[in-house]
Amino acid sequence: xxxxxxxxxxxxxxxxxxxxxxxxxxxxxxxxxxxxxxxxxxxxxxxxxxxxxxxxxxxxxxxxxxxxxxxxxxxxxxxxxxxxxxxxxxxxxxxxxxxxxxxxxxxxxxxxxxxxxxxxxxxxxxxxxxxxxxxxxxxxxxxxxxxxxxxxxxxxxxxxxxxxxxxxxxxxxxxxxxxxxxxxxxxxxxxxxxxxxxxxxxxxxxxxxxxxxxxxxxxxxxxxxxxxxxxxxxxxxxxxxxxxxxxxxxxxxxxxxxxxxxxxxxxxxxxxxxxxxxxxxxxxxxxxxxxxxxxxxxxxxxxxxxxxxxxxxxxxxxxxxxxxxxxxxxxxxxxxxxxxxxxxxxxxxxxxxxxxxxxxxxxxxxxxxxxxxxxxxxxxxxxxxxxxxxxxxxxxx
Ligand code: PMP
Ligand code: GLU
Numbered sequence: 001x002x003x004x005x006x007x008x009x010x011x012x013x014x015x016x017x018x019x020x021x022x023x024x025x026x027x028x029x030x031x032x033x034x035x036x037x038x039x040x041x042x043x044x045x046x047x048x049x050x051x052x053x054x055x056x057x058x059x060x061x062x063x064x065x066x067x068x069x070x071x072x073x074x075x076x077x078x079x080x081x082x083x084x085x086x087x088x089x090x091x092x093x094x095x096x097x098x099x100x101x102x103x104x105x106x107x108x109x110x111x112x113x114x115x116x117x118x119x120x121x122x123x124x125x126x127x128x129x130x131x132x133x134x135x136x137x138x139x140x141x142x143x144x145x146x147x148x149x150x151x152x153x154x155x156x157x158x159x160x161x162x163x164x165x166x167x168x169x170x171x172x173x174x175x176x177x178x179x180x181x182x183x184x185x186x187x188x189x190x191x192x193x194x195x196x197x198x199x200x201x202x203x204x205x206x207x208x209x210x211x212x213x214x215x216x217x218x219x220x221x222x223x224x225x226x227x228x229x230x231x232x233x234x235x236x237x238x239x240x241x242x243x244x245x246x247x248x249x250x251x252x253x254x255x256x257x258x259x260x261x262x263x264x265x266x267x268x269x270x271x272x273x274x275x276x277x278x279x280x281x282x283x284x285x286x287x288x289x290x291x292x293x294x295x296x297x298x299x300x301x302x303x304x305x306x307x308x309x310x311x312x313x314x315x316x317x318x319x320x321x322x323x324x325x326x327x328x329x330x331x332x333x334x335x336x337x338x339x340x341x342x343x344x345x346x347x348x349x350x351x352x353x354x355x356x357x358x359x360x361x362x363x364x365x366x367x368x369x370x371x372x373x374x375x376x377x378x379x380x381x382x383x384x385x386x387x388x389x390x391x392x393x394x395x396x397x
Contacts, residue, residue: 010129014364018348022358033385035373036358038174038323040240042295044277045288048239051280055273064269067260068095068248072275075282076248084217086231088250094259095278097270099204099234099247102259104130106200106230106249109258111136115165120151121366122325124174124202128366136165140366145316145327149176153187160191166198169218172205175365175372176325177300177318179209182216189221192228199229204247205321207238207289210297213319230255237321238289239281244274296322299375299382306386307373310393322376325362329369334396341396344368355392357385 018036025032055061067073073093080086096102103126111117111134119127121140131138141159143149156167169188172179180188192199199218206215219229230251235241249259269275300317303324307315312330332342336354341347344361348371351357362370375382 006133006135009132013129014125015360018358018360021352025352025356030356032352032356032358033381033388034358034377035375035385036360037376038374039242039376040237040292040322041376041378042240042288042292044240044244045281047284048241048277048281051284052244052273052277055276060272060276062272064272064275066264066269067256068093068270069272069275069279072279075279076250079282080231080250084220084231086217086219086226086250089253091253092256093248093250094256094263095246095248095270095275096259096263097245097247097267098236099202099232100126100130101245101267102232102234102247102249103127103200103202104133105259105262106232106255107131107134107136109255109262110134110198111165114163116161116163118156118159118164118167118197120169122149122173122176122362122370123168123366124170125360125364127168127170131168137163139164142366145176145314145325145370148316149173149178149325150180150184151188153191156188157191157195160195160197164195164197166200167192168200168202170202170205172209172215172318172320174205174321175323175360175362175370176316177321177323179213179319180216181213182221185216185218185221189218189225192218193222193224197228199225200232201229202232204232204234204237206233208293208296208322209320210293210300211319215320227252235278235281238292240288240292241274241277241281244271244277246270246274246278296375299377299379300324302379303373303375303382303386306383307389310386310390312393322374324373324375325365325367325370326373327369328362328371328393331393331396332369336396344371347371347393350396351389351392354395355388357388357392359389 113135115136234247315326348361360372
């Protein structure tokens, strides 16, 4: 059958594919340790689940307004005001079925053939495909571990031309866990305002940040920038709500109205019950978030130390999110049982086959020298898993 050309522009999400593969091997009885999934291993906090149960019992099970209920929009407005010192009106907020859906909607209403969208690497896998599906061209700027994976203003300025429509930033980031400080964002903001670009700021890991580092939203830096900036956020990561599918955008009314129109002809509203749960997540007690971040921090310290003990591996200490992005390129060119491992995809396949360890190849995030490991798993799994990785890579000669 001949499918539409647009679907051939994208590949299945590799992060989700690795997780599915690890689960399938587990179902066959293999003892697989998964560092693939980018989702908190904690349960959704009880107060949030109770709010959803109450919503079902009260019959809150019908369509809601397409872009989300006023109650949820107000909870989002309250959160942005309280935590980020950003003020928005209801007409500047739209709720979608997860932040991935929010990003997809934005790309569909903003980008088209002939546009370029600047994305620093390493990037979250789906940015490239979401942009490609819209017809626009993703323009990737390399950053290196040596420079802490941070984009410099001159690099950004150099990548911008007459076709450049937008810039996507993600801090704290997936996969490197970097977090831009206010000072580091200032020069980027100056370039963005000067070049009059649209900015998508994916703040989904905002609350998962360590060592007293403070989250800074690009939107707060200069009044000019906010006029052309869309904040993207969601509840999946901070509240362990990946399955509930609630994400949102806050930004210029014209863009929000266009996203709402697109949603009215595609998904309609996000699940009514999940919206009630989201209101509780944003307005209710926040202790569970603090506890999760504490636990992630312990795991981060253990996994970074263990990885750096493998001779040849270089792993930076991330300041946020729950991923590490170590350089494993020292093992490329080595072989085991007659098979040479030459890149991150082959090393990932080797680790799954020989060590029963699931990781995501760095090439999917734009950097082939690296692997991505999510440490949203128990300390026991981290210790056992990294020991297995070490054994496996030391067998390569
Ligand atoms: N942005 C980034 C950087 C992510 O890692 C994810 C992970 N899924 C998302 C957006 C989308 O999250 P969700 O659709 O679950 O809200
Ligand atoms: N964002 C997560 C990850 O990078 C979840 C999977 C996905 O949505 O792609 O692993």
